[in-house]
Amino acid sequence: MMKRWWMVVTVALLTAPVSLGAQSKADVDGGKLLFQGMCTECHGAGGAGGDAPSLNRPRLLHAPTDVALVNIIQNGIPNTAMPRVRRFSEAETRQLAAYIRSLGKLADAKIPGDARKGAEIYRSLGCAGCHIVGGQGGNLGPDLSDIGFMRGPSYLRQAIVDPGAALPKGVLQVPSRGYAEYLPLRIVTKEGGEVRGIRVNEDSFTIQVRDQAGRFYSLRKTDLELLEKQTGKSLMPSFSTRLTQPELTDLVAYLASLQGEQ
Amino acid sequence: MKTSIPAILLASLLPAAVFAQVPYDRIVKADSEPSNWLTYAGGYKSQRYTQLDQINKQNVTQLKPAWVYQLRTGGVFETSPVVVDGVMYMTEPPSTVTALDTRTGRPLWSWTPKIPDDVIVIGSPPVNRGVAVLDNMVYAGSIAGHLAALDAKSGALRWDVAVDDNKIGYYLTLAPLAIDGKIIVGVSGAENGIRGFVDAYDAKTGKRVGRRHTIPAPGEPGNETWGGKDSWKTGGGSTWLTGSYDPELKLLYWQVGNPGPDWNGDFRPGDNLYTCSVLAINPDDGSLKWHFQFTPHDTHDWDANETVVLFDATVNGRERKLLAQANRNGFYYVLDRATGEFITGTPFVKQTWAERLDAKGRPVTKPGLDPNPEGILVYPSIQGAANWHAPSYSPKTNLFYQTAVEMGTIYYKGEAVYKPGIGFTAGGGRTINGDDAWSAVRALDATTGKLKWEFKLLSAGRSSLLSTAGGLVFGGTEEGNFFALDADTGKPLWDTQLGANIRGIPVSFAVDGKQYVAIAAGFALFVYGLP
Numbered sequence: 110m111m112k113r114w115w116m117v118v119t120v121a122l123l124t125a126p127v128s129l130g131a132q133s134k135a136d137v138d139g140g141k142l143l144f145q146g147m148c149t150e151c152h153g154a155g156g157a158g159g160d161a162p163s164l165n166r167p168r169l170l171h172a173p174t175d176v177a178l179v180n181i182i183q184n185g186i187p188n189t190a191m192p193r194v195r196r197f198s199e200a201e202t203r204q205l206a207a208y209i210r211s212l213g214k215l216a217d218a219k220i221p222g223d224a225r226k227g228a229e230i231y232r233s234l235g236c237a238g239c240h241i242v243g244g245q246g247g248n249l250g251p252d253l254s255d256i257g258f259m260r261g262p263s264y265l266r267q268a269i270v271d272p273g274a275a276l277p278k279g280v281l282q283v284p285s286r287g288y289a290e291y292l293p294l295r296i297v298t299k300e301g302g303e304v305r306g307i308r309v310n311e312d313s314f315t316i317q318v319r320d321q322a323g324r325f326y327s328l329r330k331t332d333l334e335l336l337e338k339q340t341g342k343s344l345m346p347s348f349s350t351r352l353t354q355p356e357l358t359d360l361v362a363y364l365a366s367l368q369g370e371q
Numbered sequence: 372m373k374t375s376i377p378a379i380l381l382a383s384l385l386p387a388a389v390f391a392q393v394p395y396d397r398i399v400k401a402d403s404e405p406s407n408w409l410t411y412a413g414g415y416k417s418q419r420y421t422q423l424d425q426i427n428k429q430n431v432t433q434l435k436p437a438w439v440y441q442l443r444t445g446g447v448f449e450t451s452p453v454v455v456d457g458v459m460y461m462t463e464p465p466s467t468v469t470a471l472d473t474r475t476g477r478p479l480w481s482w483t484p485k486i487p488d489d490v491i492v493i494g495s496p497p498v499n500r501g502v503a504v505l506d507n508m509v510y511a512g513s514i515a516g517h518l519a520a521l522d523a524k525s526g527a528l529r530w531d532v533a534v535d536d537n538k539i540g541y542y543l544t545l546a547p548l549a550i551d552g553k554i555i556v557g558v559s560g561a562e563n564g565i566r567g568f569v570d571a572y573d574a575k576t577g578k579r580v581g582r583r584h585t586i587p588a589p590g591e592p593g594n595e596t597w598g599g600k601d602s603w604k605t606g607g608g609s610t611w612l613t614g615s616y617d618p619e620l621k622l623l624y625w626q627v628g629n630p631g632p633d634w635n636g637d638f639r640p641g642d643n644l645y646t647c648s649v650l651a652i653n654p655d656d657g658s659l660k661w662h663f664q665f666t667p668h669d670t671h672d673w674d675a676n677e678t679v680v681l682f683d684a685t686v687n688g689r690e691r692k693l694l695a696q697a698n699r700n701g702f703y704y705v706l707d708r709a710t711g712e713f714i715t716g717t718p719f720v721k722q723t724w725a726e727r728l729d730a731k732g733r734p735v736t737k738p739g740l741d742p743n744p745e746g747i748l749v750y751p752s753i754q755g756a757a758n759w760h761a762p763s764y765s766p767k768t769n770l771f772y773q774t775a776v777e778m779g780t781i782y783y784k785g786e787a788v789y790k791p792g793i794g795f796t797a798g799g800g801r802t803i804n805g806d807d808a809w810s811a812v813r814a815l816d817a818t819t820g821k822l823k824w825e826f827k828l829l830s831a832g833r834s835s836l837l838s839t840a841g842g843l844v845f846g847g848t849e850e851g852n853f854f855a856l857d858a859d860t861g862k863p864l865w866d867t868q869l870g871a872n873i874r875g876i877p878v879s880f881a882v883d884g885k886q887y888v889a890i891a892a893g894f895a896l897f898v899y900g901l902p
Contacts, residue, residue: 142744201794288806311850313829313830313848313850331863
């Protein structure tokens with residue numbers, strides 16, 4: 110006998126509604142404590158941005174509404190590096206949401222530097238050889254069209270000065286694990302072939318690689334003599350010695366101005 | 372193939388519409404009919420081992436999908452199917468029970484309990500890990516905190532009882548355990564400040580016939596280990612994973628989880644018995660034969676709910692009845708299951724919290740590693756070196772197979788304020804993730820805990836394992852690899868990509884004289900066999 114076969118219950122259960130209602134100072138303070146413990150490593154102190162987008166903005170890409178914000182706190186964002194950190198209680202969720210919303214009510218942090226000068230520097234350095242902005246540029250590195258929306262200025266500065274220390278953490282199809290994307294690899298096969306490139310994806314038995322010429326390799330780990338993950342390195346050179354401090358500040362200002370299609 | 376011929380004949384001759392009864396004696400002798408998989412972990416010893424050897428080291432590379440069953444809804448799919456005479460009983464998230472034809476994967480019936488919109492599930496995803504069968508009934512718990520008995524032929528509800536009140540945080544995710552005339556269940560909810568217990572229900576009527584609390588009340592032995600004001604009342608100690616049973620000793624072994632609140636021990640000075648322990652319970656009267664506490668006064672959420680495996684082996688020239696567990700705290704333990712005597716304990720992952728275990732198995736802890744408001748890095752992680760994911764033991768190799776998670780967490784302490792139905796955790800943690808965390812399938816000498824081999828997995832995931840008489844260990848990775856290793860050496864022999872996180876728990880069965888291996892991945896149940 111088929112009984113209530115099609116009853117759909119899961120979605121409602123996964124996102125039990127939490128009403129934000131009025132946000133008290135106690136909620137905001139409680140949320141700040143939780144945020145410091147759970148969120149600052151990626152979102153930066155005070156939500157100023159880091160690996161993960163800044164949150165001290167009135168409008169959040171994935172959380173335009175309070176319902177969406179609560180859902181993200183409770184469940185994470187699938188296929189991104191935003192995990193379900195842990196199962197927060199209803200009270201904690203309300204406090205976190207209250208604190209995050211309070212960040213957006215601050216005056217927009219003024220980013221120093223001249224974005225127009227920064228755009229000139231971007232052109233003169235040839236960044237477009239590897240990066241796409243607004244559909245134009247090379248595809249070896251990350252698309253920067255909305256990088257100012259996605260990352261905070263301190264992260265952008267680090268990515269220019271020490272790119273290997275600032276690889277974006279993606280998902281590699283393994284939600285919440287935060288594997289480094291664009292990780293440089295040196296691979297030697299048992300047949301003696303050598304591949305240098307970036308990791309596109311990986312599982313316990315195989316690895317997918319793209320080299321500088323854009324060629325794609327699918328390799329089984331049992332066929333490899335060497336699989337060297339060059340953690341801390343990047344195919345992108347450091348620009349620390351090629352830019353003065355004011356130029357660096359201008360370049361960061363330009364990148365921060367890239368807000369994508371709004 | 373050493374499968375008992377009558378069992379295979381039975382399975383192949385009976386049309387799928389005929390359901391045999393599963394009396395208690397059949398479960399006791401589950402080893403003698405490996406074409407079926409009669410309990411959550413394959414039998415009372417929880418060895419998750421099959422005597423089927425048709426799929427073996429020589430032919431495993433030929434495995435092909437036989438059928439796939441897709442969930443109608445999404446959710447986190449962690450089922451361990453039970454198979455009886457050509458019918459598979461499995462659970463879909465959050466609490467649906469479905470019977471499938473093992474030849475084709477076609478559903479025979481499905482039953483979904485009523486779940487209130489405001490159901491409280493704090494501490495885990497809303498999952499279900501499987502059913503129990505006894506006589507002509509199928510038993511399943513629900514996240515609403517209920518236990519239901521279904522008619523095995525039709526899926527019709529025979530009885531339904533509220534185990535305890537979900538409004539204050541009790542819920543069920545485990546597969547019940549059926550023993551002689553009784554259904555045994557535990558509960559989840561320690562992140563809600565519940566007071567845990569193990570319950571026994573009359574299998575025919577659903578009447579509760581016993582309750583063994585895991586947190587002693589005032590006047591009971593052990594209550595003195597709960598300092599602070601009334602801390603025992605919200606002491607946690609949930610019992611959220613299926614226990615094991617020794618029919619000869621007539622002892623039920625049930626594992627107990629973390630104390631509440633999880634990360635602030637100031638609220639509950641003392642050892643906090645019987646949290647993070649295993650209990651040996653007489654199922655007739657609920658009395659406690661012995662207990663062993665792995666992690667006294669836990670402050671890192673290291674529940675001891677991991678499956679306990681029963682096996683017999685010679686220790687120092689003497690044949691012993693043993694119980695083994697790879698604990699979430701990072702140590703592998705072997706106890707005498709008749710007496711609770713500690714025999715050995717050894718780390719099976721990187722751990723930074725204990726100097727060693729003393730002669731009685733009590734950890735000698737390092738100072739200053741309790742969670743604090745600034746956060747402190749400790750190994751293993753908040754998710755544990757082991758967790759709900761199933762280990763396996765092969766009597767053929769005397770190896771204990773366990774997916775060991777190599778990961779640390781920065782632990783934080785928060786304020787402990789109890790309000791019914793609201794999370795009572797008082798802190799939390801942030802795991803050291805990405806390329807710095809990983810896991811490995813490890814084969815430990817079951818008697819000594821000594822590492823025999825390991826096979827590294829990319830992610831710090833939870834691969835449940837199945838070992839077979841064909842010399843194989845099956846498991847699945849978070850990245851979607853369903854794989855078979857050589858049970859003697861750990862060498863990878865076969866793998867395929869199922870396209871989603873594998874959280875299912877593998878089982879094996881036979882129908883029409885052919886062996887199959889089943890595992891849930893993503894939103895689907897996959898069944899593989901030889902061509």
